[in-house]
Amino acid sequence: MTKDVKTREDALVEQFRRVPSVADLRHGALQVAIGDDAAVWRPRAAHETILTCDWFLEGTHFLVDRHPPESIGWKCLARAISDVAAMGAEPRCFLLSLALPAARTTDWLRKFLHGLKRASRALRCPIAGGDTTRRAEIVINVTVLGECKRRHAILRSGARPKDTIFVTGRLGEAEYGLRLLQRAPKLVDARDMRMRKHLFPEPRVAAGLWLSKHKFATAMIDLSDGLSTDLLRLCKASRVGARVQEALLPRVKIAAGDREKKFEPTQFALHGGDDYELLFTIAPRDVARIPKTIGGVTVTPIGEITSQRDIALEVEQGRAKILKNKGWDPF
Amino acid sequence: MTKDVKTREDALVEQFRRVPSVADLRHGALQVAIGDDAAVWRPRAAHETILTCDWFLEGTHFLVDRHPPESIGWKCLARAISDVAAMGAEPRCFLLSLALPAARTTDWLRKFLHGLKRASRALRCPIAGGDTTRRAEIVINVTVLGECKRRHAILRSGARPKDTIFVTGRLGEAEYGLRLLQRAPKLVDARDMRMRKHLFPEPRVAAGLWLSKHKFATAMIDLSDGLSTDLLRLCKASRVGARVQEALLPRVKIAAGDREKKFEPTQFALHGGDDYELLFTIAPRDVARIPKTIGGVTVTPIGEITSQRDIALEVEQGRAKILKNKGWDPF
Numbered sequence: 048m049t050k051d052v053k054t055r056e057d058a059l060v061e062q063f064r065r066v067p068s069v070a071d072l073r074h075g076a077l078q079v080a081i082g083d084d085a086a087v088w089r090p091r092a093a094h095e096t097i098l099t100c101d102w103f104l105e106g107t108h109f110l111v112d113r114h115p116p117e118s119i120g121w122k123c124l125a126r127a128i129s130d131v132a133a134m135g136a137e138p139r140c141f142l143l144s145l146a147l148p149a150a151r152t153t154d155w156l157r158k159f160l161h162g163l164k165r166a167s168r169a170l171r172c173p174i175a176g177g178d179t180t181r182r183a184e185i186v187i188n189v190t191v192l193g194e195c196k197r198r199h200a201i202l203r204s205g206a207r208p209k210d211t212i213f214v215t216g217r218l219g220e221a222e223y224g225l226r227l228l229q230r231a232p233k234l235v236d237a238r239d240m241r242m243r244k245h246l247f248p249e250p251r252v253a254a255g256l257w258l259s260k261h262k263f264a265t266a267m268i269d270l271s272d273g274l275s276t277d278l279l280r281l282c283k284a285s286r287v288g289a290r291v292q293e294a295l296l297p298r299v300k301i302a303a304g305d306r307e308k309k310f311e312p313t314q315f316a317l318h319g320g321d322d323y324e325l326l327f328t329i330a331p332r333d334v335a336r337i338p339k340t341i342g343g344v345t346v347t348p349i350g351e352i353t354s355q356r357d358i359a360l361e362v363e364q365g366r367a368k369i370l371k372n373k374g375w376d377p378f
Numbered sequence: 379m380t381k382d383v384k385t386r387e388d389a390l391v392e393q394f395r396r397v398p399s400v401a402d403l404r405h406g407a408l409q410v411a412i413g414d415d416a417a418v419w420r421p422r423a424a425h426e427t428i429l430t431c432d433w434f435l436e437g438t439h440f441l442v443d444r445h446p447p448e449s450i451g452w453k454c455l456a457r458a459i460s461d462v463a464a465m466g467a468e469p470r471c472f473l474l475s476l477a478l479p480a481a482r483t484t485d486w487l488r489k490f491l492h493g494l495k496r497a498s499r500a501l502r503c504p505i506a507g508g509d510t511t512r513r514a515e516i517v518i519n520v521t522v523l524g525e526c527k528r529r530h531a532i533l534r535s536g537a538r539p540k541d542t543i544f545v546t547g548r549l550g551e552a553e554y555g556l557r558l559l560q561r562a563p564k565l566v567d568a569r570d571m572r573m574r575k576h577l578f579p580e581p582r583v584a585a586g587l588w589l590s591k592h593k594f595a596t597a598m599i600d601l602s603d604g605l606s607t608d609l610l611r612l613c614k615a616s617r618v619g620a621r622v623q624e625a626l627l628p629r630v631k632i633a634a635g636d637r638e639k640k641f642e643p644t645q646f647a648l649h650g651g652d653d654y655e656l657l658f659t660i661a662p663r664d665v666a667r668i669p670k671t672i673g674g675v676t677v678t679p680i681g682e683i684t685s686q687r688d689i690a691l692e693v694e695q696g697r698a699k700i701l702k703n704k705g706w707d708p709f
Contacts, residue, residue, distance in 0.1 A: 057611070078426060079533060082615065084464035084599060085430035085524070087531045090421040095409060099416035100473045100521055102511050133415035142431045144519045178519075180433050188475045188509075188519040190431055193416070200418045202410060268415060280388070284413065 062160060063143065063177055077140055077175055086175035088140060088192065095200060097193035099130040105185040113228050115237040116155050118246035120162025123187045126271065128170050129250035129323040131193035133269035135201040135259025138172040138252065142190040146182035170252065199259045201327070203284035206266035210328040210352040212289060213337065215251050215344045218274060219299035219312055220244035222319025226310060241302050248323040253342025255325055263336065267327040273318045275372050278326060279358055285328075288355035291370065293362050297347045317360070318373040328352055393491060394474065394508055408471055408506055417506035419471060419523065426531060428524035430461035436516040444559050446568040447486050449577035451493025454518045457602065459501050460581035460654040462524035464600035466532040466590025469503040469583065473521040477513035501583065530590045532658070534615035537597035541659040541683040543620060544668065546582050546675045549605055550630035550643055551575035553650025557641060572633050579654040584673025586656055594667065598658040604649045606703050609657060610689055616659075619686035622701065624693050628678045648691070649704040659683055 063081050079087040090096055103123040105111050128138045143163070147156070167173060172191065224245025228235050235242060250269070258264040268281045274291075282289055298312040299319075329337055337346060353359070359367040394412050410418040421427055434454040436442050459469045474494070478487070498504060503522065555576025559566050566573060581600070589595040599612045605622075613620050629643040630650075660668055668677060684690070690698040 079531065083534050084461040085428045085467075087465070088427045088429055089528070090425075090427055092423070094421075096419045096421055096427065096523075097416045098419055098471075098473060098506050098521075098523070100475050100507065100509050100519070102475055102477060102509050104477065104511065104513065104517075107511060107513070130415040134418070136416075140429075142429060142521060144431050144433055146433060146435065146517075175429050176431065178431050178433050180435065180438060182435065182438070186435075186477075186517055188431070190429075190473060190521040192427075192429065197420070200410065203414050 062156065063174055077173060080173070080175050081177065086140070086142070088175060091194055093197055094194045095197050097131050097134050097136040097195060097200065098190070099127060100188060100190040101127040101130065103187040103189065111185060112233065113231055113235055115234060115246065116158035117162035117165070117237050119187075120159040120164070121166040121247050123189050124163055124166040124172065125170065125248050125250050126323060127189040127191045128172060128252065129248070129269045129271065131191050132250045132252045132255040133267055133325060134193065134195065135199060135255045135264070135267065136193035136195035137256060138170055138191055138193045140173050140175040140192050142175055143177035144188040145177065146180045146186040148183060148185070149181060151185060170250065195259055199262070201255070201259050201264045201267040203266055203268050203281045206281060206285035206287050206328040206352045207330065208287055208352050208354040209331050210265050211331070211334045211348050212278070212291065212326065212328055212350045212352060213346050213348050214270070214297065214324055214326050215254050215341070215346050216322065216324040217297045217299055218270065218322055218324060219315025219319045221248060221321035221323075222315040223299045223301065223310060225321065227305070241305070245321060248321060250323050251325045251342065251344055254344055254346070257341045258327060263329055263333045264327040265330055267325055270322045270324045270326055271320060273320045273373070274316065274326070275318050275358070275370050279372050281326065282352075282358065285352070286356070288353040288357045288359070289350055290353050290359045290361060290367065291350035293360055295347065295349045297345070317370065393487065394505055408504060411504070411506050412508065417471070417473070419506060422525055424528055425525045426528055428462050428465050428467040428526060428531065429521070430458060431519060431521040432458040432461065434518040434520065442516060443564065444562055444566055446565060446577065447489035448493035448496070448568050450518070451490040451495070452497040452578050454520050455494055455497040455503065456501065456579050456581050457654060458520040458522045459503060459583065460579070460600045460602060462522050463581045463583045463586040464598055464656060465524065465526065466530060466586045466595070466598060467524035467526035468587060469501055469522055469524045471504050471506040471523050473506055474508035475519040476508065477511045477517040479514060479516070480512060482516060501581065526590055530593070532586070532590050532595045532598040534597055534599050534612045537612060537616035537618050537659040537683045538661065539618055539683050539685040540662050541596055542662070542665045542679050543609070543622065543657065543659055543681045543683060544677050544679050545601070545605075545628065545655055545657050546585050546672070546677050547653065547655040548628045548630055549601065549653055549655060550646025550650045552579060552652035552654075553646040554630045554632065554641060556650075556652065558636070572636070576652060579652060581654050582656045582673065582675055585675055585677070588672045589658060594660055594664045595658040596661055598656055601653045601655045601657055602651060604651045604704070605647065605657070606649050606689070606701050610703050612657065612659075613683075613687075613689065616683070617687070619684040619688045619690070620681055621684050621690045621692060621698065622681035624691055626678065626680045628676065648701065
């Protein structure tokens with residue numbers, strides 16, 4: 048009888064169980080995961096819960112005829128976890144809402160879950176639950192719960208004039224990958240290293256945790272929509288401005304074979320989205336305490352917070368222009 | 379400058395702030411809500427966190443030319459909260475992911491948020507965050523966090539043979555409303571009482587809390603996809619079967635003017651979805667302790683758990699047939 052009573056939706060939800068869960072990760076906080084009305088999760092004492100949700104939509108955030116399903120599985124979780132990293136918190140579990148065409152419920156779904164499972168393991172974030180339904184196009188929503196010690200979350204609103212602005216990693220690498228993918232005639236090779244950052248971004252969880260543990264950062268945001276958009280968001284929340292030194296930007300390196308394509312590393316670094324690096328600000332007294340790498344990733348000072356309420360880009364010594372917000376905006 | 383730097387997405391997110399939040403509900407648990415990378419929420423000591431997410435999609439779950447936007451706003455939250463009620467827990471906050479066409483960002487959105495706000499207040503569940511983007515059709519995902527005391531969550535898996543099966547309210551009322559809505563030529567009147575249960579369902583939070591507080595229920599599920607589907611789910615999770623007395627089912631009352639429409643209250647009660655009533659099981663020793671109403675809603679015994687591993691529907695004294703699963707399945 049058991050088999051008969053299962054709806055096809057229930058059968059699909061069963062597949063989620065193969066994503067690492069409680070037992071796999073020896074993670075005692077999930078009391079009940081998939082299979083009940085809701086999940087039951089036990090928070091740590093003296094911690095706060097971090098909550099975020101993120102759309103990942105066919106046509107808007109990925110192209111089903113270009114992006115390998117493994118990349119879509121990895122990235123839908125990684126980008127949601129990046130918001131948790133940007134608070135200086137640790138990811139703890141996630142919920143997956145997946146709507147997809149019946150034709151995608153076999154091979155495509157298997158590869159998608161493979162990528163999701165890899166991200167779940169690598170980022171130590173087990174699945175707690177989800178919802179599935181049918182839809183003409185693939186529509187994904189991921190909710191992540193994270194945790195940090197009470198009053199240790201790093202907000203966007205704490206930056207003060209004279210704070211130094213740092214970023215992790217290199218900027219524009221994901222944009223470079225996206226441009227290559229857009230020129231590809233078909234599904235791209237998931238192993239192409241030039242597209243690695245676009246296909247399999249790595250949220251900077253360890254760097255964020257280090258910063259919240261030491262209470263060094265006055266403000267932090269993740270670079271999801273591009274430096275020009277996200278730095279403005281941080282400045283707006285902190286009621287300050289910024290002056291960025293173009294020469295200091297850690298920029299994407301274009302592979303030799305792609306140099307004739309007129310890619311502009313500086314434009315990619317300023318306006319390219321999807322890098323999921325962290326941007327954070329450090330008060331003058333603490334700047335000397337910031338090492339060259341944090342949690343295995345390089346950190347680079349790129350400018351200073353000002354009281355001007357705009358973003359200036361210093362293109363050469365003493366000459367600056369206003370940096371316009373050209374990052375990603377869905378509307 | 380502030381106005382210029384805002385993307386249109388940011389402007390949309392600003393509107394979410396008008397949904398009741400921290401201050402409105404004097405609800406101290408949300409430390410940071412909309413406007414940062416993620417929300418920060420403080421869990422209660424000695425409690426567990428309940429997590430659930432729910433799709434609500436144009437064309438699948440609602441029709442934009444029939445359902446009033448106020449109903450869509452109310453229902454997307456109410457139905458997600460029903461999963462929290464089904465665990466015997468209390469809703470604490472929610473995240474709204476909303477993708478919609480640019481043409482829906484003015485009047486439609488205002489009315490949608492009005493309905494959402496009413497639900498948020500009535501169900502005491504403030505908004506903690508969200509994500510918005512553009513989409514050709516309206517796509518909604520709601521995540522709800524709830525809380526209950528440690529080890530008090532009521533699972534689907536605890537039902538035992540000889541337990542009595544109870545349901546809250548009347549079954550089939552939402553199906554009745556849906557059928558009327560499907561016959562309507564245009565947007566229906568949000569005040570039509572015959573459609574009230576379909577348009578503005580009320581999750582049984584108080585009844586669920588009462589049951590978990592007294593530790594009476596051995597298992598519980600909410601009736602979202604219809605009695606025939608959801609009772610099977612509970613039985614499967616508990617590895618038991620059930621025998622339901624058709625004569626005992628609390629059924630929808632069809633209004634005098636609709637009697638010629640050949641609506642079948644029993645079929646609506648057995649297979650109609652969207653009622654969001656609770657179904658729970660009570661051990662023989664506790665049956666006498668269950669009052670006639672709990673949390674303001676009537677509760678009715680409808681049958682008994684068996685060891686048969688199927689669902690029998692007793693249509694008259696001693697004569698039963700196997701109840702087939704005809705509820706909602708998106709695939």
